Amino acid sequence: xxxxxxxxxGYVGGPTMAVIxxxxxxxxxxxxxxxxxxxxxxxxxxxPIYEPGxxxxxxxxxxxxxxxxxxxxxxxxxxxxxxxxVNTPTKTRGLGAGKAADLTYWESAARMIADxxxxxxxxxxxxxxxxxxxxxxxxxxxxxxxxxxxxxxxNPEFLAEGTAIEDLFMPDRVLIGGRETPExxxxxKALKDVYAHWVPEDRILTTNLWSAELSKLAANxxxxxxxxxxxxxxxxxxxxxxxxxxxxxAVGKDSRIGPRFLNASVGFGGSCFQKDILNLVYICECNGLxxxxxxxxxxxxxxxxQKSRFVNRVVSSMxxxxxxxxxxxxxxxxxxxxxxxxxxxxxxxxxxxxGDKAKISIYDPQVTEDQIQRDxxxxxxxxxxxxxxxxxxxxAVKQVSxxxxxxxxxxxxxxxxxxTEWDEFKTLDYKKIYDSMQKPAFLFDGRNVIDAEKMRExxxxxxxxxxxxxxxLKDMPAVA
Ligand code: NAD
Numbered sequence: 001x002x003x004x005x006x007x008x009x010g011y012v013g014g015p016t017m018a019v020i021x022x023x024x025x026x027x028x029x030x031x032x033x034x035x036x037x038x039x040x041x042x043x044x045x046x047x048p049i050y051e052p053g054x055x056x057x058x059x060x061x062x063x064x065x066x067x068x069x070x071x072x073x074x075x076x077x078x079x080x081x082x083x084x085x086v087n088t089p090t091k092t093r094g095l096g097a098g099k100a101a102d103l104t105y106w107e108s109a110a111r112m113i114a115d116x117x118x119x120x121x122x123x124x125x126x127x128x129x130x131x132x133x134x135x136x137x138x139x140x141x142x143x144x145x146x147x148x149x150x151x152x153x154x155n156p157e158f159l160a161e162g163t164a165i166e167d168l169f170m171p172d173r174v175l176i177g178g179r180e181t182p183e184x185x186x187x188x189k190a191l192k193d194v195y196a197h198w199v200p201e202d203r204i205l206t207t208n209l210w211s212a213e214l215s216k217l218a219a220n221x222x223x224x225x226x227x228x229x230x231x232x233x234x235x236x237x238x239x240x241x242x243x244x245x246x247x248x249x250a251v252g253k254d255s256r257i258g259p260r261f262l263n264a265s266v267g268f269g270g271s272c273f274q275k276d277i278l279n280l281v282y283i284c285e286c287n288g289l290x291x292x293x294x295x296x297x298x299x300x301x302x303x304x305x306q307k308s309r310f311v312n313r314v315v316s317s318m319x320x321x322x323x324x325x326x327x328x329x330x331x332x333x334x335x336x337x338x339x340x341x342x343x344x345x346x347x348x349x350x351x352x353x354x355g356d357k358a359k360i361s362i363y364d365p366q367v368t369e370d371q372i373q374r375d376x377x378x379x380x381x382x383x384x385x386x387x388x389x390x391x392x393x394x395x396a397v398k399q400v401s402x403x404x405x406x407x408x409x410x411x412x413x414x415x416x417x418x419x420t421e422w423d424e425f426k427t428l429d430y431k432k433i434y435d436s437m438q439k440p441a442f443l444f445d446g447r448n449v450i451d452a453e454k455m456r457e458x459x460x461x462x463x464x465x466x467x468x469x470x471x472x473l474k475d476m477p478a479v480a
Contacts, residue, residue: 001026001027001028002024002026002027002028002080002081002190002194003027003028003030003078003079003080003081004017004020004027004028004029004030004079004080004081004082004083004194005029005030005031005032005075005076005078005079005081005082005083006029006030006031006032006082006083006084006085006126007032007033007072007076007082007083007084007085007086007109008031008033008083008084008085008086008087008126008127009031009032009033009035009038009039009042009048009068010033010038010049010085010086010087011049011051011161011164011271011340012085012126012127012157012159013031013033013083013085013126014031014042014047014048014049014054015049015051015054015057015159015164015165015168016083016085016126016157016159016168017029017031017066017083018054018057018058018061018066019057019165019168019169020194021061021064021065021066022057022060022061022066023197023198024065024194024197025061025064025065027065027194028065028067029065029066029067030066030067030068030069030075030079031066031067031068031069032068032069032070032071032072032075032076033068033070033072034070034072036070039068039069039070042058042068043062043068049338049339049340050337050338050339050366051161051162051164051165051337051338052162052163052165052166052337053165053166054164054165057165072112073112073116076112076113076116076117077116077117077118079121080121080122080190081121081122081124081190081191081194082113082121082122082123082124083124083126083155084106084109084110084123084124084125084126084127085126085127085157086105086106086109086127087105087127088101088102088103088105088106088127088128088129088275089101089102089275090102090274090275090278090279092379096282098278099278099279099281099282099285100130100278100279100282101128101129101130101275101279101282103129103130103133103136106127106129106133106137107136107137107140110123110137110140110141111140111144113141113150114140114141114143114144114150115144117148117150118148119148120148120149120150120151121148121149121150121151122150122151122153122187122190122191123137123141123150123151123152123153124152124153124154124155124191125137125152125153125154125155125156125213126155126156126157128156128157128216128217128220128272128275128276128279129154129213130213130217130279130282130283131210131213131214131217131283132210132213133213134152134154134177134209134210134213135209137152138150138152149183151178151179151183151184151186151187152178152179152209153176153177153178153187153188153191153209154175154176154177154178154209154212154213155174155175155176155177155191155212156175156212156213156215156216157216158171158172158173158175158216158219159171161270161334161335161337161338161340162335162336162337162338163337169198171199171203172203173203173204173205174195174199174203174204174205175205175206175207175212175215175216176188176191176192176195176204176205176206176207176212177206177207177208177209177210177211177212177213178206178208178209179208179209180208188206192204192206216276217276217277217279217280217283218280220272220273220276220277221276221277221280221296221299223261223273224268224273224274224277224299224300224303225296225299226261226262227261227263227265227267227268227273227303228268228298228299228300228302228303228306230244230248230261230262230263230264230466231264231265231267231302231303231306231465231466232302233247233248233264233466234264234306234465234466235305235306235309235466237264237466237467238465238466238467238468238469241468242468243466243467243468244264244448244465244466244467245264245448245466245467247466248262248263248264263447263448264448264465264466265306265345265421265446265447265448265465266306266307266310266345266349266419266446266447266465267303267304267306267307267310267345267348268303268334268345269334269335269342269343269344269345269346269347270334270335270340270342270343270344271340271342271343273303273343274300274303274343275343277296277297277299277300278300280296281293281296281297281300284296304348306345307345307348307349307352308348308352310345310349310417310444310446310465311348311349311352311353311356313444313463313473314327314353314415314417314442314444314463315353315356316476317415317442317444317461317463317472317473317476318414318415318442320476321356322353322356322357322358322414322415323356323357323358324357324358324359325358325359325413325414325415325438326358326359326360326361326412326413326414326438327353327358327359327360327361327413327414327415327416327417328360328361328362328363328406328409328410328413328415328416328417329346329349329350329360329361329362329363329409329416329417329419330363330364330406330409330410330416330417330418330419330420330422330425331346331363331364331418331419331420331421331422331425331447332344332346332362332364332367332372332375332419332420333346333364333366333367333420333422334346334420335420335421336420336421336422336423338366339364339366339367339371341367341371341372341375344375344419344420345419345446346362346419346420347375347376349417349419349446350362350376350400351376353417354376354397354399354400357399358399359399359400359401360399360400360401361400361401361402361403361408361409361410361413362400362401362402362403362409363402363403363404363405363406363408363409364420364422365404365422365424368402369402372400372402373397373400373402376397376400377397406424406425406428406433407428407429407432407433407436410433410436410437411436411437412436412437412438413437413438413441414437414438414441414442415441415442415443415444416433416437416441416442416443416444417444417446418443418444418445418446418447418449418450419446419447420447421447421449422449425447425449425450426449426450430443430450430454430455430458430460431458434458434459434460439459440461440472441459441460441461442460442461442462442463443455443460443461443462443463444462444463445462445463445464445465446465447465448464448465448466448467450462450464452464452467456470461473
């Protein structure tokens with residue numbers, strides 16, 4: 001029986017390995033992590049991450065050929081294939097701070113593998129890493145080994161949170177990069193055989209190591225660039241009276257462009273897009289390509305601009321101040337169907353409103369108060385570093401309250417900001433909400449999920465990203 005061990009039981013390691021175990025009953029999969037709390041949660045009925053369909057997959061194979069453990073060294077020593085899916089956050093200090101990937105976790109994982117391995121291993125980069133990381137990892141492994149052979153593969157993950165199980169069941173493609181030597185190609189084949197249990201062969205792409213590593217960064221940069229492009233157009237739509245939904249629809253009908261990832265919003269979030277683009281920018285700079293670096297940097301700049309533009313719109317609409325006013329925030333996760341708040345646009349929007357002394361009341365169906373307080377108390381880029389892995393008492397942000405009820409959050413509020421596109425926000429009783437709010441009642445839709453005309457009929461003053469403005473908003477000071 002082939003034995004797989006995965007280091008890192010997070011948003012990628014957990015679901016990916018669960019699906020491999022489900023689809024490959026002849027493979028034993030053990031997911032290990034340094035976090036005891038995370039492993040305990042994976043072994044309980046309350047999994048550590050919310051992902052539609054995940055519970056069902058885990059229930060089917062946990063205890064059969066899927067195991068979760070903190071006994072890292074034992075499972076690494078026994079494995080034939082080791083996936084490394086640890087976090088690779090943005091560096092917060094030192095060389096490349098604020099841009100380069102922090103490979104501390106990766107490097108310590110590689111050193112540990114070298115120390116405990118007693119037989120040949122295939123080591124698979126599942127984490128998103130800078131180009132040429134495999135070369136560094138190879139050096140660590142081979143310099144520490146006692147005649148043991150390691151083959152490094154790059155197998156970046158393309159799943160999207162919220163649809164992870166669906167994406168893993170039917171991936172657009174699986175990408176495997178390996179050395180172009182006979183041993184390298186043998187390792188590629190071994191990993192290919194695992195995926196071939198359920199992925200059609202023509203969807204399993206093989207490349208050299210560097211192409212696979214770079215493809216992941218490039219794919220995320222392209223996706224984020226589409227969002228920043230449509231968001232840039234949304235600002236122009238508001239200035240001109242065009243409707244971004246109509247523009248995006250017309251643009252996306254062009255088969256060369258396609259309709260996906262063209263929804264204007266308050267800005268992209270998630271643990272990957274910003275981190276991976278910053279990493280790409282850093283790699284370009286290190287390779288003497290400042291023009292290319294600046295090109296990609298602009299994608300992040302537009303994203304930051306979109307978030308601050310939204311905050312400015314809220315404040316300027318409400319008589320240029322939100323000081324002491326209750327603002328209800330509906331949705332805190334970075335997108336619907338996940339409880340993940342990493343780099344969510346809601347953090348920057350809330351911080352912007354708090355900077356103007358608003359009182360914020362937040363409701364998200366999947367995010368706890370503890371998590372929200374943590375996110376708002378933390379500095380940029382700190383969230384994915386060791387401090388985040390330890391239990392930590394949140395220093396509560398006093399002007400923020402969190403509730404499990406949208407009606408409670410909006411009661412007595414001057415304005416509402418919708419920051420996540422949860423389906424349930426489309427069907428709330430907005431008449432009831434309007435009646436319970438201060439007047440004039442403002443509704444700022446950062447995800448374009450509500451029917452603005454219906455809301456106007458109720459009496460709301462509505463702002464929808466990239467849509468023609470209410471006369472009220474037009475009369476307010478211009479938004480930069
Ligand atoms: P995560 O923070 O949810 O999980 C990483 C886990 O690794 C943590 O539980 C941490 O405790 C553990 N860990 C750290 N060092 C370890 C070690 N030495 N040994 C064992 N465990 C260790 O992160 P994630 O979202 O799963 O992302 C993991 C990687 O995959 C990142 O490089 C990320 O960029 C990439 N990725 C993420 C997504 C996504 O949607 N989240 C998608 C594709 C790729």
